[in-house]
Amino acid sequence: MNVAIIGGGIGGMCAALSLLQRGVNVTVYEQANELKEVGAGLRVTPNASRILRRMGLGEILHQSAIQTTELLYYRWEDGRVLAQQVLGNSIEIKFGAPYYHIHRAALHQLISDAVPREHIKLDQKCVRIEPMGDALGVHFANGDVAQANVVIGADGIHSVVRKQLHGEDRPRFSGDVAYRGLIPATRLAEWTRAPTQKIWVGPNSHFVQTYAGPDYINFIALVPGVADRESWSREGSLSELAEKFHGWDERIHELLANTDRVMCWPLYDRDPLPQWTVGHVTLLGDAAHPMLPYLGQGAAQAIEDAALIGKCLAGVTPQEVPTALAVYERLRRTRTAHIQLGARSEGNIYHLPDGQEQRKRDAAFQEMTGANASRDEWLFAYDVLAEPQPQ
Secondary structure, X not given: OEEEEEOOOHHHHHHHHHHHOOOOEEXXXXXXXXXXXXXXXXXXXXXXXXXXXXXXXXXXXXXXXXXXXEEEEEEOOOOOEEEXXXXXXXXXXXXXXXXXXXXXXXXXXXXXXXXOHHHEEOOOOEEEEEEEOOEEEEEEOOOOEEEEOEEEEOOOOOOHHHHHHHOOOOOEEEEEEEEEEEEEHHHOOHHHOOOEEEEEEEOOEEEEEEEOOOOEEEEEEEEEOOOOOOOOOOEEOHHHHHHHOOOOOHHHHHHHHOOOOEEEEEEEEOOOOOOOOEOOEEEOHHHOOOOOHHHOOHHHHHHHHHHHHHHHHOOOOHHHHHHHHHHHHHHHHHHHHHHHHHHHHHHHHHOOOOXXXXXXXXXXXXXXXXXXXXXXXXXXXXXXXXXXXXX
């Protein structure tokens, strides 16, 4: 049985590794002419790091990432600590897997390096999928055609595979734009260098500072903005960003003053799909469930998808594929929809204006302070491979 994965990002490469390790023949088709990722820092929470460990990537992940020791919430204008949640070893003890921050490109590389190059084809932009005898024909813009018994659309928020299965669906603009920057850690004062995640919350906006691997500080600033094209590659204005945080904690402005450039993009998601799979074709990662970054679960959910689709397709015949993919979808769709909608709500919580609701939120933050508290337990404790065996 042959599996074609459309898209060589984190989700697509992780799915390829998951399938290969279970003895399934797979080829990744990536539209770019080289394997690379854009973006900056992201978090690898225990629900994802335990999967990567099982795939044999635990040691290289530990070397490439920073194990985050605590999460601090600050009030926007004076930097007063609202909550302090201990992470580090206590998270690993509690959930059986660590909590990391890593550069997106580093995570992509360590996964893709584990996939033999003969299973990866570059410069292959999928344009359509058609029946071809007893299999599927995947057509590419350069005229190439590949045959497969299964096609997995891991081609991101602009997925061609999703569009072919379900038609055009309009993205939903969140009302916010994201600015992201990277700063060499050696430029910054000592207060920035502890391996912590810091979040300033305030009216209509919030600001997050983390590590992105051992050498760089990453920040993402989320502010009201206007709808524009979905893109990770548009440069933003540092002076405009500094003005948007006028009156906020001076530590934010210290970070911005040491930043050379920022990227800026509007934040879109899409409503949960009622169905991912049609016959021998299914979706994975952002192609299936594009989500806002407020829960930091985009990459983690793609990794969960990848692990489960490997389990579901292991040992099946081409005739059994629709049943196996239906199991995969059934076990993933409810959880990912919950996270998509939860990410929307999280943004509203962070962006409350000063007042009664803000004071209630701050009191709730105080309750989660300590080594044993985790408001994200429902995310971190989940083990996708502990789901029932496919029937």
